[in-house]
Amino acid sequence: MSFISNMPKDREIMLKKIGVSSVEELFKDVPADKRFPKVEMPAPLSEPEILLELSRLSAKNASAECYDWFLGGGVYNHFVPSVIGALITRGEFLTAYTPYQPEVSQGTLEAIFEYQTMISELTGMDVVNASHYDGATALAEAAIMSVRSTRKRNKVVLAPGLHPEYRDVIETYFQGLDMELADGEIDDQTAGYIVQNPTWTGEILDVKAEAAKAHDAGAMLIVHTDPISLGVLEAPGACGADIVTAEGQSLGVGMNWGGPMLGIFATTEKNIRKMPGRIIGETVDHNGNRGCVLTFAAREQHIRREKATSNICSNQGLAALSAAIYLAALGKSGFRKVAELSWHKAHYAASEIGKLDGFSLKTKGHFFKEFLVETPVAAERIFAQLKDKFILPGLPVSRLGGADNELLVCVTEVNSKEQIDRLVAALKEVK
């Protein structure tokens, strides 16, 4: 049935009007010997069949509600208020395209304008774009922008603590470009300096000191952050960041096995024309009524083609809408509370785990929501034993090329004391 309403009778009327005798005739420009190939695919499934089939596949995956969940490492189990799903599945939001025609897209435009406002508030930056595919591609584009905006410099330096997969993505984006990615010290060839704060293992850095380092050397400071941390921690904009990127999945988007995520990108006003991505601006119609439009389009691929700041076209619009609803739903006090609960619960968990024989805290100094634990046996072994007790104790960092005996534990507002105590008790029994 293919969701088609044309019946044989309709087709007949239409073919007649077109002036051909069969649909096949419409494909005569396709090389004859390649036309109408055999396509081998499984037989089609009815709606009840596909629902059953996919329910079965879904049941073969672990999902957060069935476990005591302490797994993070870039994707976080923060609470997603029900109101988000109810609103974003409204067809008017869900099935609209990019808002090219502003008069009939004010809903999307206004919502993304709100998103830009709220992310600007969180990050302390002037300008926010309408999103990237995820935090890593936002960061890669920030790195490219830093090189393009700094004359005669082509190096981007990474401070320690960047998530390994983020590094991989930047490397991919740099493959064809005359840009160099380096670890360690900033020099006079450095265009951009990337600091992840909190680091991917949760440590909180002195961003103001990092900003001074970058700016003294004439480089841009790019801060990649966890938006939830900004409920309590100082805004990167107030610390001197030139570009801020973040993974916005925590803001009501959900985990989705790693996608869709939400790439957040923000910068200062003077950089607007160098930014990638779509931007929404306010204006008036010819009666003087307020409305929103896509703006500064002259940077983008559909106008600038090979000279565009980026090739991005479709973004993660619905995830940005989720983030806007999330932040508006929590409000000032609710958002602060999510960050504070995550802080207190993570610190409680860290102190309890730290008391266990053979376990010690590897994360030094202050941390937010996540911390690295040195384990007495391989972390994979712990993961294997605890999953059978329906506890996912954290991320064995060996999965990302890290040490065997290290576990990255993440605690958010959804983890109760009871769950944390169960985790601690189970770790104690690890063999």
Add this chain to the structure above:
Amino acid sequence: MSNLWKISGEGRSAVYLPGLDVPETPIPAELRREEEPNLPEVAEMDLVRHYTNLSRRNFSIDTHFYPLGSCTMKYNPKVNEVTAALPGFRNAHPYQGDELSQGAIELLYRMQEQLSAISGFDATSLQPAAGAQGELTGILMIRKYHEERGELEKRRKILVPDSAHGTNPATATMAGFQSKEIPSDKHGNIDLAALKAECDETLAGIMITNPNTLGLFEENILEVIDAVHRAGGMVYGDGANFNAVMGIVKPGELGFDVMHYNVHKTFTGPHGGGGPGAGPVSAGAALKDYLPGPIAYKKADGYELKQPPKTIGRMKLFYGNFGILVRGFTYISMLGAAGLRDVTENAVLNANYLKALVAEKFPAAYDRSCMHEFVTRGDIAPGIHTLDIAKRLIDYGFHPPTIYFPLIVPEAIMIEPTETESRETIEAFAEAMNKIADEAVNAPDLLHNAPASTAVKRLDEAGAVKKPVLRY
């Protein structure tokens, strides 16, 4: 329209969070932010009303015919939303490991197989997040192929037809190549002589959209591909228009080396007011080992995720926009091979029918039978522009088609009805177009002042740049 900040009241919130059940650990004052973010403060009902009312200011597929050319605005089945929200998909984590992700990896594997089968390629990566990222993927694969053969230094050029979407030349630049524009001939095909003149040892490849953005199938596609291959170049397929060829021809069999799909067009991922999409990439024998990943493989006792042997690396975090892939998989599995061919046949039939219904007032820019879309022009009367026609269509209750693209047709109107529209809807749209053509002559102010029916009228876009206001 309500403003969230104006309806805010101190202390309000729409979320019921758990209380603090562990001892407090003071947050050091030197870490605390000085100024609290100024977020709105509203109760749940006011929040719901605000966003519900906002949504009503959108046209969407669910509410209006939306014939946006090149965007394939077909109906997005509701079953997709149910499958994508299943807990094992929605609440699963990318680092829970292969053992706890067997259902998700199996889904990826089966979708990789489905796409390879429809398109005639050897292997598929579902990682790219959208069409433009699929393009970058393909061009980086071509780059690595030339690099491994020691030819990258001399092969600096990617050919892009002048009808191409803006993402194509922008992608060539992002991959470090020079993009070189190839003109179209008078039938709307790639100009063969111009193409052949560029087929030399500096050629890295070509990006071809087929059918192209004029809605026309490249009549010389085999010759074009052959000329590029003979010069040592690779052929990239922009699959944004794949809705026009499913079951009709396999790009892999035509000689394309690598191609992306837009799941958010062809395979009913909802467009979400801008995204997220998914832009899987398939490749033939020459390039398949370069695919980004990890991708899914079958092993003796289940499925696993691995990087292909010579992979270009990761295009993004994790395994792609999985939630959108679930929707695409749902759709493809329900249709099967015959259903997909049915889709294409009806998409092409609907486009040709609409083209015939408006032919007198809005002749197609190229006089050939079209595929899933066609391009006409809006400068049909003195002082009337495409923008006027587009805005007037809103007053008739239709979302405007794509306008001013492709660039090679002045005053372009690009119309793609898709297969899910009924004959009656297409007729109603044609009738509106034809009425507007009369109005253009008899009552042109109706067009110049359109839309008259919306809450906001034509907006001052130049003003938005001159005095930027980018947040409340």
